[in-house]
Amino acid sequence: MKKLMVAATTALALMAGGAQAQDRDLRIAFDVPYEPFEYRNDDGELTGFEVELAEAMCQEMQANCEFVIQAWDGMIPGLLARKFDLIMSSMSITEERAKRVNFSEPYYITPGGWFAPESFNTDVTDMAAMEGKTVGVQRGTTMDSYVTENMGGTVNIKRYTTAEDMVLDLEGQRLDVVFVDYPVGEQTILNREGFKEVGEPVKLGQGVGVAMRKRDRELADEVNAALKTLKEDGTYDAIMEKYFSYDIKI
Amino acid sequence: MPEFIVEWLNQNDIFTAMTLMEYWDGLVTTVHLVFLSLIIGLVVAVPLAILRTVKNPFVSGPIWLYTYLFRGTPLLIQLYIIYYGVAQIHGIQDSFWWEIFREPLYPALLAFTLNTAAYTTEIIRGAIVATPHGEIEAAKAYGMNWFLRMRRIILPSAARRAVQAYANEVIFMLHASAIASVVTIVDLTGAARNIYSRFYAPFEAFIFVALCYMALTFLLVFAFRKLEKRLLRHQRPVSS
Numbered sequence: 001m002k003k004l005m006v007a008a009t010t011a012l013a014l015m016a017g018g019a020q021a022q023d024r025d026l027r028i029a030f031d032v033p034y035e036p037f038e039y040r041n042d043d044g045e046l047t048g049f050e051v052e053l054a055e056a057m058c059q060e061m062q063a064n065c066e067f068v069i070q071a072w073d074g075m076i077p078g079l080l081a082r083k084f085d086l087i088m089s090s091m092s093i094t095e096e097r098a099k100r101v102n103f104s105e106p107y108y109i110t111p112g113g114w115f116a117p118e119s120f121n122t123d124v125t126d127m128a129a130m131e132g133k134t135v136g137v138q139r140g141t142t143m144d145s146y147v148t149e150n151m152g153g154t155v156n157i158k159r160y161t162t163a164e165d166m167v168l169d170l171e172g173q174r175l176d177v178v179f180v181d182y183p184v185g186e187q188t189i190l191n192r193e194g195f196k197e198v199g200e201p202v203k204l205g206q207g208v209g210v211a212m213r214k215r216d217r218e219l220a221d222e223v224n225a226a227l228k229t230l231k232e233d234g235t236y237d238a239i240m241e242k243y244f245s246y247d248i249k250i
Numbered sequence: 251m252p253e254f255i256v257e258w259l260n261q262n263d264i265f266t267a268m269t270l271m272e273y274w275d276g277l278v279t280t281v282h283l284v285f286l287s288l289i290i291g292l293v294v295a296v297p298l299a300i301l302r303t304v305k306n307p308f309v310s311g312p313i314w315l316y317t318y319l320f321r322g323t324p325l326l327i328q329l330y331i332i333y334y335g336v337a338q339i340h341g342i343q344d345s346f347w348w349e350i351f352r353e354p355l356y357p358a359l360l361a362f363t364l365n366t367a368a369y370t371t372e373i374i375r376g377a378i379v380a381t382p383h384g385e386i387e388a389a390k391a392y393g394m395n396w397f398l399r400m401r402r403i404i405l406p407s408a409a410r411r412a413v414q415a416y417a418n419e420v421i422f423m424l425h426a427s428a429i430a431s432v433v434t435i436v437d438l439t440g441a442a443r444n445i446y447s448r449f450y451a452p453f454e455a456f457i458f459v460a461l462c463y464m465a466l467t468f469l470l471v472f473a474f475r476k477l478e479k480r481l482l483r484h485q486r487p488v489s490s
Contacts, residue, residue, distance in 0.1 A: 139443060139444065139447045140446075140447025140448070144447070145448075158434040159434065159440075159443075159444060160434065161432065161443075165334070165432070168337070168338075169334075169337070169434075171337075171338075172334070172337025172343070173343045173348075173352075174337065174352055174353075174354075
């Protein structure tokens with residue numbers, strides 16, 4: 001009954017439209033921990049890039065936001081079951097997901113980064129020099145597609161299920177260089193001794209967007225408008241610089 | 251190729267000539283890996299099984315320990331230890347061993363061979379121990395020495411008893427080889443995983459590969475049935 005009431009209130013609020021959005025309640029779902037996007041700090045408070053961005057967005061939309069913790073597997077089902085209204089948990093925009101949910105404009109994109117041992121001196125964009133090198137990627141990622149499409153015939157590609165296995169093989173000198181999601185590489189490779197970043201990070205895929213129910217079209221318009229304002233008025237940049245040393249803006 | 255197959259191939263996104271080639275390469279890798287490890291495993295297992303039946307504990311003890319270790323731990327763990335563990339040994343990258351352990355094929359071959367040899371040793375040992383006393387006594391009465399007895403009486407007789415259990419081991423080995431894909435070998439399963447992750451089509455990718463394994467298994471079962479018939483032909487009724 002309570003659920004029904006909440007749903008009814010949300011529906012009413014939505015029908016009322018943007019003009020009376022003052023006291024609108026929105027529930028936003030995160031899957032924690034996924035540092036530095038959403039995690040609990042030492043005091044147990046929810047924080048991170050996406051959490052702060054969500055807070056700024058709610059302020060911009062003048063909505064009362066409640067943050068919900070939801071495990072990844074139940075994200076889209078939970079959204080569709082109206083347990084929450086928005087997902088802001090690093091959900092990459094893909095065609096498959098777009099069939100079930102409505103995505104906002106992308107609000108961040110993590111680049112793929114090249115990481116290698118200190119001794120590696122090859123230009124990764126120079127195909128002739130890369131000939132015969134062994135490149136590690138995580139299977140099925142945008143990094144995998146990028147290397148397969150652009151360097152498939154030139155380099156020897158090894159595909160791994162987990163980043164840990166790949167890093168072990170980079171350490172064990174079975175791989176010359178890996179191409180991996182930048183934050184993953186930064187955390188698992190760069191903090192080890194003897195490894196460095198090579199070349200420039202490459203932006204891949206369509207980025208990460210806010211996921212909403214398909215029927216909430218007005219909400220999507222508002223979210224897009226709010227994100228656009230944040231990106232333009234410097235709020236976004238300020239939050240980004242707190243968490244990242246590189247550009248993830250899209 | 252028949253018209254309808256060509257038409258069907260043109261219609262779907264997943265089973266193009268390119269992905270079928272990937273599956274084919276995977277099939278070749280799987281057969282190569284499994285065949286080699288089974289052959290080497292069998293060659294190693296026969297002498298080990300004989301030594302395992304020797305009464306002297308200093309001979310049979312170490313072999314017991316070996317089979318105990320390799321049958322007592324999952325093959326996946328053994329593969330991880332041999333593939334990732336060895337790469338962590340200090341200085342291995344500069345030794346000649348690295349030629350062997352750099353690529354995933356030899357570590358996988360080593361893990362599979364050691365594993366199947368352990369199981370096969372126990373299968374053959376069981377068959378040797380079960381040799382009827384009468385056969386051995388008769389051989390002794392003929393004046394055969396240990397070696398001749400082993401070659402002419404015990405091993406052929408044990409082979410007949412072991413063949414069914416060994417057929418199972420071969421099929422298990424074929425299916426266990428699917429884990430080779432975790433150390434970046436693109437075997438049948440590796441090809442299926444690559445194709446699955448490219449098209450997000452688990453049913454197509456994995457059902458096709460399951461059918462490939464089934465076809466291989468069918469061939470093995472067929473071959474072993476022929477072999478069994480041959481080995482056990484003395485048990486067949488005279489009339490047939």
